Amino acid sequence: xxxxxxxxxxxxxxxxxxxxxxxxxxxxxxxxxxxxxxxxxxxxxxxxxxxxxxxxxxxxxxxxxxxxxxxxxxxxxxxxxxxxxxxxxxxxxxxxxxxxxxxxxxxxxxxxxxxxxxxxxxxxxxxxxxxxxxxxxxxxxxxxxxxxxxxxxxxxxxxxxxxxxxxxxxxxxxxxxxxxxxxxxxxxxxxxxxxxxxxxxxxxxxxxxxxxxxxxxxxxxxxxxxxxxxxxxxxxxxxxxxxxxxxxxxxxxxxxxxxxxxxxxxxxxxxxxxxxxxxxxxxxxxxxxxxxxxxxxxxxxxxxxxxxxxxxx
Amino acid sequence: xxxxxxxxxxxxxxxxxxxxxxxxxxxxxxxxxxxxxxxxxxxxxxxxxxxxxxxxxxxxxxxxxxxxxxxxxxxxxxxxxxxxxxxxxxxxxxxxxxxxxxxxxxxxxxxxxxxxxxxxxxxxxxxxxxxxxxxxxxxxxxxxxxxxxxxxxxxxxxxxxxxxxxxxxxxxxxxxxxxxxxxxxxxxxxxxxxxxxxxxxxxxxxxxxxxxxxxxxxxxxxxxxxxxxxxxxxxxxxxxxxxxxxxxxxxxxxxxxxxxxxxxxxxxxxxxxxxxxxxxxxxxxxxxxxxxxxxxxxxxxxxxxxxxxxxxxx
Numbered sequence: 001x002x003x004x005x006x007x008x009x010x011x012x013x014x015x016x017x018x019x020x021x022x023x024x025x026x027x028x029x030x031x032x033x034x035x036x037x038x039x040x041x042x043x044x045x046x047x048x049x050x051x052x053x054x055x056x057x058x059x060x061x062x063x064x065x066x067x068x069x070x071x072x073x074x075x076x077x078x079x080x081x082x083x084x085x086x087x088x089x090x091x092x093x094x095x096x097x098x099x100x101x102x103x104x105x106x107x108x109x110x111x112x113x114x115x116x117x118x119x120x121x122x123x124x125x126x127x128x129x130x131x132x133x134x135x136x137x138x139x140x141x142x143x144x145x146x147x148x149x150x151x152x153x154x155x156x157x158x159x160x161x162x163x164x165x166x167x168x169x170x171x172x173x174x175x176x177x178x179x180x181x182x183x184x185x186x187x188x189x190x191x192x193x194x195x196x197x198x199x200x201x202x203x204x205x206x207x208x209x210x211x212x213x214x215x216x217x218x219x220x221x222x223x224x225x226x227x228x229x230x231x232x233x234x235x236x237x238x239x240x241x242x243x244x245x246x247x248x249x250x251x252x253x254x255x256x257x258x259x260x261x262x263x264x265x266x267x268x269x270x271x272x273x274x275x276x277x278x279x280x281x282x283x284x285x286x287x288x289x290x291x292x293x294x295x296x297x298x299x300x301x302x303x304x305x306x307x308x309x310x311x312x313x
Numbered sequence: 314x315x316x317x318x319x320x321x322x323x324x325x326x327x328x329x330x331x332x333x334x335x336x337x338x339x340x341x342x343x344x345x346x347x348x349x350x351x352x353x354x355x356x357x358x359x360x361x362x363x364x365x366x367x368x369x370x371x372x373x374x375x376x377x378x379x380x381x382x383x384x385x386x387x388x389x390x391x392x393x394x395x396x397x398x399x400x401x402x403x404x405x406x407x408x409x410x411x412x413x414x415x416x417x418x419x420x421x422x423x424x425x426x427x428x429x430x431x432x433x434x435x436x437x438x439x440x441x442x443x444x445x446x447x448x449x450x451x452x453x454x455x456x457x458x459x460x461x462x463x464x465x466x467x468x469x470x471x472x473x474x475x476x477x478x479x480x481x482x483x484x485x486x487x488x489x490x491x492x493x494x495x496x497x498x499x500x501x502x503x504x505x506x507x508x509x510x511x512x513x514x515x516x517x518x519x520x521x522x523x524x525x526x527x528x529x530x531x532x533x534x535x536x537x538x539x540x541x542x543x544x545x546x547x548x549x550x551x552x553x554x555x556x557x558x559x560x561x562x563x564x565x566x567x568x569x570x571x572x573x574x575x576x577x578x579x580x581x582x583x584x585x586x587x588x589x590x591x592x593x594x595x596x597x598x599x600x601x602x603x604x605x606x607x608x609x610x611x612x613x614x615x616x617x618x619x620x621x622x623x624x625x626x627x
Contacts, residue, residue, distance in 0.1 A: 209413065210408065210410050210413035210414045211413060211414050211415055211416045211417075213370060213408075213414075214406070214408045214414040214415075214475070214478075215416070215427075216370065216400065217368055217370060217400055217401065217405065217406040217408065218400070218401040218405070218406075218427060218428055218431070218478060218479075218482070219397070219400040219401020219402055219405070219428070219431050219482065220401070220427060220431070224427075228416075228419070228427075229416050229419070232418050233416065233417070233418055306418065307417070307418060308417075308418065308462045308464070309417060309462070309464045
């Protein structure tokens, strides 16, 4: 087990390295000269055209004319020494920016994930237990709908219904608890639906297993069969889906935070991309990748805790 | 005498697209208290279906008719709710496929305790009771077995654990469905030894469903031979083995390794298109004239035995 954790940590570092190379390349491959976009953002406004002297000056000041490999190694060296770099447009260190923007994102994603897991599991089990009855059809309709609709559309619809028509929640913002309701639903709905669907399938599959029939023959109550035997066995595939949907949840947070003006790293990333604040883009993506890897690392350990057959030798 | 189980004219049919599968036809037998009755037959002879019918565990699609009396009460027509009080209290099952029948995520001891809990045995006494049960089942280290997960045990050990689960509920009727199926030679021997030991110490009323003639002979009192869903011969074990009446039973005994492994010619008929005459006609060494067209009835022979063969009707 300890050996496994060491090995996994090695893989984690390797994945982070590959992700950093990839991120760096993609960020620099975005069409439009970074220096030009930056110059407009900093001094002119996006509709103006930047004079060549200004572009050259911006380029020189922020080391944008250095070879890419040098820019990359400088960035990585900074990260290794604990310095994530400096934002050009915010005039702050990226570390300072994350200190401000990361907590709201962690708050939102953990609430959205909790919502997705609890409702997903509950709906999945309810659906399986009422297989092919009205409740099942209704739940399957809801989940198919939630999976198919893009989250930005869901977000806008939620605002329209709950904020504008029913006047129950604020449109957007951050601060009091009521502000989190709509963003967490908009963000978690897709994951909730994937979890519910896999929970249903897995539960139905498990209920047919010989050990469930034997549990019945043993005279166990239905409640006991469901919760002591069926649920635990049916949960393993759900755990995999939870890990994967955490990825799409983080990706979704970029759009959802922008729509609801939620001051998280998703919104930060969005702004940084439009201003070509390169270091902020790169470092923020690395933080997101890191969060995803850590969650999946924890899930791999959980597998072992739940299923004794899985050993990490 | 004390009749524990009485099965009368049990018919089980599974409707399929290809036609109705008649898994069990007009099966009747009775069991006295403390008796070990063996249902013997090859795969597809309908023996497991009878055991599952006794426990109300047949799939919902099955069409069932007939009567099953348990201690004088008709249980076949009971609702699921009514019958669920019998499972694991009065009647318990040693399942086929012990590996799949144990919950892979729960320690074996805990799975046995679940049966004890139903009997209302307190948590404190459960672990000693589990160890008692396991040591009766030929386990050398009951503590270790109780703490093991099913995947840590061999197939034979899992078989004995499932038997332990069934016995933990102290059933008045034990139904075991092919307990030695798929076991290797030495595990099978240990399981047989265990069943013999249990017979001596517990005197359970036991409906043993098997294709293992050696096991049947070793522990059985009465035997019912099944062929194509029907009982074709019944009687005390030693009499059937020493003097089989039905040509199929003769064939089975002759096919045992120690009797020279003489295989019977042919195959048993499919359960969808059964012949109108005797089901065994095409393989029968005697091939009597009536057998071609007339289906034989079960005929009592010498009081304790009966056989479904025209040669015994006079």
